[in-house]
Amino acid sequence: MSADHTYPTRQLCEFLARFTLADVPAPVIERTKDLFLDWIASAIAGKDAPAVRKIQEFAAAMGPSTGDAEVFVDRRRTSPYFAALINGASSHVVEQDDVHNGSVLHPAAVVFPAVVAAAQAEGKTGAEVLLASIAGYEAGIRIGEFMGRSHYRIFHTTGTVGTLAAAAAVAKLYNLDAEGINQALGSAGTQAAGLWEFLRDAADSKQLHTAKAAADGLQSAWLARAGFTGAKQILEGAQGMAAGMSSDANPASLTDGLGTRWATAETSFKFFASCRHTHPAADALKVLMQREGISADQIASVTTHVHQGAIDVLGPVVNPTTIHQAKFSMGTVLGLVAVHGHAGLAEFEQHALQDAKVASFRGKVEMELDDEINAAYPRKWLGRVTVRTTDGRTLAARVDVPKGDPDNTLSRPELEAKALQLGAFRHGATEAEMRVIIARVWALESAPNVNDWLPAR
């Protein structure tokens, strides 16, 4: 049944096996380096987060205490599996890592931890890392789009699809052929998991999802190289992922524009330190307040006009009790923007929970499903807010391309500034260390290896 090579998953694998860095347009390679810097800074910023610390403790109890792979938050070494696990957990916890709009996937948090850990164990070059990472992005984004919006209503796509993205990336790093990549996806898909239910409890699962996606993806590729087999049609088969976890899967997405459309470069950077679903409205509110010259005190209420996915993910968060949960509170994010001018890492740390003005503003914000915005989503994340002022005016603003999107992206100076802030956030890297990292990333395609990003402390 899988003897023919005409099914969509196989066509995707054939492309992944075939393409080389010479096939990738130069701007896409440059953007991948941007994404890499943004990722490694995020992974470093996850230092000391309680959920990450517990995963470090687990790794210390269960994994080897030496190895080739680097753990960024504690500068120790272990095996690639555990390095991918910890770096996967830490990449996502400050909510500053990238996101691809159409697939609602956070590729960096799952692809790069797996690739770098595997590459460090095998002395792969920077060019090989870039190629493998692009394979992971191209596969993961298409698989996320394939799984559709119905999947994302219940499942955390970065956990589920992220496992396959990491597997595709490491399989490419290992130079597996189409058959091998297909086997890796089979093993990854059959362990793909991650449910949104944790949002109601502000639980630590989001870090477990990225940790396991990166580590299990690496495991799937490792096993495939060793000859361990998986289901060939794990995505579109009668008892595959779409059959079990989607009601609107579209197989054509799996092969959409292979070799011509570079989905990697469609990935957005986060400008605010919160869930991406809050960003369009936060942008629009910022525009409105600047345009009208009003302050938070003058605002009586804010209606954010949103897509259904925002309501699904943000709706359960009513009274955030942790900083991480506050990143999923539309009212808190808009409160930080209105009261403090920005909703970055520092604003969350200092003002998200204890600030009475922010808490008061939170109560003024509501979400309302908007048909136009919902129809445009997930390809476009349109921001629109309606503000009622204390003196009785009704004002509106919209932003069609949120800051950080490919058409409104961060410049290299902005990315460097963000990386320095992330390094400083928990003293994960000194400014001097981060500047060395920045210089290495901009020259990644000619790096002889990707070992030794941070000196042992």
Add this chain to the structure above:
Amino acid sequence: MSADHTYPTRQLCEFLARFTLADVPAPVIERTKDLFLDWIASAIAGKDAPAVRKIQEFAAAMGPSTGDAEVFVDRRRTSPYFAALINGASSHVVEQDDVHNGSVLHPAAVVFPAVVAAAQAEGKTGAEVLLASIAGYEAGIRIGEFMGRSHYRIFHTTGTVGTLAAAAAVAKLYNLDAEGINQALGSAGTQAAGLWEFLRDAADSKQLHTAKAAADGLQSAWLARAGFTGAKQILEGAQGMAAGMSSDANPASLTDGLGTRWATAETSFKFFASCRHTHPAADALKVLMQREGISADQIASVTTHVHQGAIDVLGPVVNPTTIHQAKFSMGTVLGLVAVHGHAGLAEFEQHALQDAKVASFRGKVEMELDDEINAAYPRKWLGRVTVRTTDGRTLAARVDVPKGDPDNTLSRPELEAKALQLGAFRHGATEAEMRVIIARVWALESAPNVNDWLPAR
């Protein structure tokens, strides 16, 4: 939202935290020891299976080379996580481990590897291991029943629900309270995975499913003990397991007869070395051939009257190409019974693939959905066959309680004989070693620890 403790998952956790061995009827404890022996023999028999070997290689590359936990197939020691991983893989590969009919869960393959690995690292007693294992069975069986038949159509329940069964068991071993067990289930449920798609390719995923369920369940309990949180209503919540992976979930199943119904003792032993869905028909054919005194040559065709689940799982297997796949071929199993009198481990090894008579018989067997059998399933697994003889007769037979079911269970001599065969199968344990294991299992409730089952070689 989870502040009230009245939701079904919480009630299950309250029971799991509360009960002690004094609450468990003596016959249930005795049956648990039967299940333990049947499991450890199965885990030993998985030696040298290619899928298990590759998971051993992965563990050697990624895990520590020393530790407290025993790997039965190679008699090495590693950390509990990797011992649970390998022992979980090896427990299920010869398809001789137990099954609970109502939940279609194989509890032994996921519960015992996790419990024993965790217990060896902490010097827990035999009584503590029994108690924890019963907790895993009671939880896993109810969660499997809760997820319903719709879940099993796409998902391998032993992979998905097995993760929670292992988590509940290890959480009980760690003496976690109801809150801690609830957290463990939250982390387990959000990484619960396993799709049937691999059946079409005779792929190795089934071993990955039990391996990961055991290891990830252990991980979930370990993390819960360390304070890592998960979703409270991971099973019944609006974005929980049932919402994502079932259309007929029944929350009442989660608390069914807690403290009075001991689901552990409802678990069946496998008499044939094949998928449990083939057993009722194999039993019925055996009865029919003995009653009528006919041989395989005299049979023109066999119609097996089956439930939908059998068609879902066995239907894709038309021409088995591996011994493992042949265990999912109704025609092969019936062919072994008809031609060789039994479908045990030895018959599969010697005759499942190369024997022309068995292959010929395979072509005579068809499955037909039977409404009565389908309605009784999964609480009863009714066997019924209709045979047409070469001389034109139509014969029928039915078996209402297949051999190995609780009401037609294996005696201790039969269990010991099966354990010795499993030990001898790949020379995983000598007869003397297996007799030592047998004696220790029969006295498990008074064992000071569960370390050192097999001497290093």
